[in-house]
Amino acid sequence: xxxxxxxxxxxxxxxxxxxxxxxxxxxxxxDAVKAYLYEDDDVKAWVKDFGFDIAKPGESVRITPVKDVxxxxxxxxxxxxxxxxxxxxxxxxxxxxxxxxxxxxxxTAGKIVGFQEGxxxxxxxGAEYTPFSKLNNLVVVAEPNEGxxxxxxxxxxxxxxxxxxxxTYIGELGRSVTPDETAEFETYGIKEGLEKxxxxxxxxxxxxxxxxxxxxDTYVYGVDAKxxxxxxxxxxxxxxxxxxxxxxxxxxxxxxxxxxxxNPVVANLFAAHGKTLNYVCxxxxxxxxxxxxxxxxxxxTAKLCRLLDLDGAxxxxxxxxxxxxxxxxxxKKIELQGVKTVIITDEYAGQDGKSQSLADADPLAxxxxxxxxxxxxxxxxxxxxxxxxxxxxxxxxxxxAGSLRPxxxxxxxxxxITGATNEMGFNRLSAR
Amino acid sequence: xxxAYNPRDFLILTNNPLVPTxxxxxxxxxxxxxxxxxxxxxxxxxxxxxxxxxxxxxxPLAGSVKPNETPxxxxxxxxxxxxxxAQHGEMIANAIAVFDKFKxxxxxxxxxxxxxxxxIDYTLLxxxxxxxxxxxxxx
Amino acid sequence: xxxxxVHYINQFFANIGGEEMAHVAPELREGFVGPGMALNTAWKGxxxxxxxxxxxxxxxxxxxxxxxxxxxxxxxxxxxDMFIAGPAFNAGRYGYACATIANAVQEELGIPVLTGMYEExxxxxxxxxxxxxxxxxxxxxxxxxxxxxxxxxxxIMKGEKIGASAEEGYMxxxxxxxxxEKEVGAKRAVDMLIAKLSDKPFTxxxxxxxxxxxxxxxxxxxxSKATIALCTSGGIVPKGNxxxxxxxxxxxxxxxxxxxxxxxxxETYETxxxxxxxxxxxxxxxxxxxxxxxxxxxxxxxxxKLHDFFYTTVGNGTxxxxxxxxxxxxxxxxxxxxxxxxxxxxx
Numbered sequence: 023x024x025x026x027x028x029x030x031x032x033x034x035x036x037x038x039x040x041x042x043x044x045x046x047x048x049x050x051x052x053d054a055v056k057a058y059l060y061e062d063d064d065v066k067a068w069v070k071d072f073g074f075d076i077a078k079p080g081e082s083v084r085i086t087p088v089k090d091v092x093x094x095x096x097x098x099x100x101x102x103x104x105x106x107x108x109x110x111x112x113x114x115x116x117x118x119x120x121x122x123x124x125x126x127x128x129x130t131a132g133k134i135v136g137f138q139e140g141x142x143x144x145x146x147x148g149a150e151y152t153p154f155s156k157l158n159n160l161v162v163v164a165e166p167n168e169g170x171x172x173x174x175x176x177x178x179x180x181x182x183x184x185x186x187x188x189x190t191y192i193g194e195l196g197r198s199v200t201p202d203e204t205a206e207f208e209t210y211g212i213k214e215g216l217e218k219x220x221x222x223x224x225x226x227x228x229x230x231x232x233x234x235x236x237x238x239d240t241y242v243y244g245v246d247a248k249x250x251x252x253x254x255x256x257x258x259x260x261x262x263x264x265x266x267x268x269x270x271x272x273x274x275x276x277x278x279x280x281x282x283x284x285n286p287v288v289a290n291l292f293a294a295h296g297k298t299l300n301y302v303c304x305x306x307x308x309x310x311x312x313x314x315x316x317x318x319x320x321x322x323t324a325k326l327c328r329l330l331d332l333d334g335a336x337x338x339x340x341x342x343x344x345x346x347x348x349x350x351x352x353x354k355k356i357e358l359q360g361v362k363t364v365i366i367t368d369e370y371a372g373q374d375g376k377s378q379s380l381a382d383a384d385p386l387a388x389x390x391x392x393x394x395x396x397x398x399x400x401x402x403x404x405x406x407x408x409x410x411x412x413x414x415x416x417x418x419x420x421x422x423a424g425s426l427r428p429x430x431x432x433x434x435x436x437x438x439i440t441g442a443t444n445e446m447g448f449n450r451l452s453a454r
Numbered sequence: 455x456x457x458a459y460n461p462r463d464f465l466i467l468t469n470n471p472l473v474p475t476x477x478x479x480x481x482x483x484x485x486x487x488x489x490x491x492x493x494x495x496x497x498x499x500x501x502x503x504x505x506x507x508x509x510x511x512x513x514p515l516a517g518s519v520k521p522n523e524t525p526x527x528x529x530x531x532x533x534x535x536x537x538x539x540a541q542h543g544e545m546i547a548n549a550i551a552v553f554d555k556f557k558x559x560x561x562x563x564x565x566x567x568x569x570x571x572x573x574i575d576y577t578l579l580x581x582x583x584x585x586x587x588x589x590x591x592x593x
Numbered sequence: 594x595x596x597x598x599v600h601y602i603n604q605f606f607a608n609i610g611g612e613e614m615a616h617v618a619p620e621l622r623e624g625f626v627g628p629g630m631a632l633n634t635a636w637k638g639x640x641x642x643x644x645x646x647x648x649x650x651x652x653x654x655x656x657x658x659x660x661x662x663x664x665x666x667x668x669x670x671x672x673x674d675m676f677i678a679g680p681a682f683n684a685g686r687y688g689y690a691c692a693t694i695a696n697a698v699q700e701e702l703g704i705p706v707l708t709g710m711y712e713e714x715x716x717x718x719x720x721x722x723x724x725x726x727x728x729x730x731x732x733x734x735x736x737x738x739x740x741x742x743x744x745x746x747x748x749i750m751k752g753e754k755i756g757a758s759a760e761e762g763y764m765x766x767x768x769x770x771x772x773x774e775k776e777v778g779a780k781r782a783v784d785m786l787i788a789k790l791s792d793k794p795f796t797x798x799x800x801x802x803x804x805x806x807x808x809x810x811x812x813x814x815x816x817s818k819a820t821i822a823l824c825t826s827g828g829i830v831p832k833g834n835x836x837x838x839x840x841x842x843x844x845x846x847x848x849x850x851x852x853x854x855x856x857x858x859x860e861t862y863e864t865x866x867x868x869x870x871x872x873x874x875x876x877x878x879x880x881x882x883x884x885x886x887x888x889x890x891x892x893x894x895x896x897x898k899l900h901d902f903f904y905t906t907v908g909n910g911t912x913x914x915x916x917x918x919x920x921x922x923x924x925x926x927x928x929x930x931x932x933x934x935x936x937x938x939x940x
Binding site for chain 2: 135136171172173176232233234235237238269272275276310311313314341344347370372382414
Binding site for chain 3: 294376378379385388392393453
């Protein structure tokens, strides 16, 4: 399957009476976007109002609590549309041509539960830890209807959909814009790949998806990943929005939708594809709480690795605690099939860095890449402007009574920063 | 590892009041609700049962809410002992080790935050054993 | 004003001589000697070696207590901002001396310390206690090691935050520290996978905790005919600890007869262990070494016989190498005595 991405570089975002992309600037009319969001019945039912704001790199701005980050894209050629099974019809994506509004994101913010973190600082020390400080962000702040307390599942769903709709609306503005740059991505069928790249090791990406419950879920073509068996995806499907994020608790190692669209493992395997390896496919597998599910899913992962006659597999994790068990089960079982693995994780080694980093371990996991110790304490200075609310900073991860100091600085663990210790290997942060 | 799916064998150990509220009488499982127990005490109770041969049905560290943040814990063990499983023993012992490495946080949680922690713990439990979380909440 | 450093080196680096001169006793010299010059040069006046202690490697090994006492007294008198030993490269006894003396200075005088050596040097066993810079395996690595040690030492003296081991050049010491790599994680992972697939060397960023798993023996077929022995690392000894097993870092184990003993009481047994609250073990040592229950099982015919001797040591901080040595020794005794199975209790 072959996908062409056309990158339209967005250098600035401005509010305007009309919506368009012109010479690298996105002009947005918040009222037009809002009207489009309210065309959805769930949004109408649960969201009282949306506020819009713009946050640019280097500004003294803090966005919190962040729910999701999404890159606007639009399908311009080929089957399917963006976010299949959720926004577009459930048609297989990953081929044809897609335009990407690069250098920007739609960020959804607003409280869903009372201990929700997810901080994006656009400048200062916190900005170094989140990739989203480098983007021009269109922030959509949702405010719930009365009575949402008893309907948090519905409200979470409505905010998730609102973010995807906003990104869809913005992405559409790039449909007829000529991209600044294009790139092609193609993986082969099994036999075709063997013929074309006979001497290269065959490698797949085992992509673990958080799938546990409210604010801990991931959706594939609209299917809740915890109700899915381990299966195969073409890498380009991910790029076209086949996987969307429904999780934001403990934001440092949660994959936002942006992470899925720009999955760095996919990007780096494509960079090596045809040169040092043959990138066969993605295997997606869940991280359920029920232990028999863990066993089944990891058994299937290993089985698929064997069936595909892989030489190597790269495994990425999502989340803390019980996914360590899935990670180690996957790694061990795949290795026992004679397929070599590298795993990507992050660490909870305590604030002093002295504790055991993972909740599970195995000697077969001898090649590990780490996204850093999420318990490390960071002091975030006061920002001139807050988009969202600081009401919950004292109860966020690693925070304590007094985390939000009178002078406006925040003392907390890296856990609170969106994407800080991402386990797809999105960042340069590491630990030794 | 765990035996085939048999909800009659599910014993839910919990200190989360939302669990009996939403789930009591709506399935084949048994709920042992002990509000006086701490998060750690629930883990220890489960550990002792696993050591005595009960099966651990759900991972003791469900969710990304860290054990020093939420006071609530629900997990599922078997009603009956089926024989000691070393892997389960290791898993529950590791979970207690993980709990102990997180620094206790000195903070008081308001009622709405406590309710949200209950909600998350409950949905993780529901997700794990295939209980319709939303249906439970409508009760 | 520059920082004051005391440097420790062996007879070889002080130009006294090789193995034939390894017996020389410690001496204190003013200023730098030998490799100290490289450190001084790298500091460019910000810090300076004001005194050098030279000690023969054999002397240190054979008179450790005496050597330590002398060195500590000198260092105390000098009141340096830092104590640096070596680098020792691959010299085993030198490395041991560097790490051991640095650890003593740090613990007893509270002065920050640094040493350097090759990662396979036995002295590197102390890497979780003493900051050790990883060096090449021969003195040819001095030119590379000196600037790394000098830079790290200066940071420590200035009270600056130390970076991750991979950045600063010290051996991983069990404390995880964050830092920014040059490449993103996914790129590092792909590179690591390619290296692993082509059997080229790669370094994991997180070594799994070390495992020393022992495959279990086959189950004892008939317990009612088996002789069972009790062993413990919980430090249970006859009252008074006749063999003086240390309360931590035990150097030996004890072998004691329990023939005819039905129950361990507060009057007859106690624990030598210094790593846990001894009250309950001292009140009833059966809690750690369950002689009473085993006797009961013996009477009921559940087990054939409780072995007449038990083997005991203190697990508190005892090195794995020592523990292995003890067990290898008494395992032979157990085998010779025809013991079928052992219950090993820990605390």
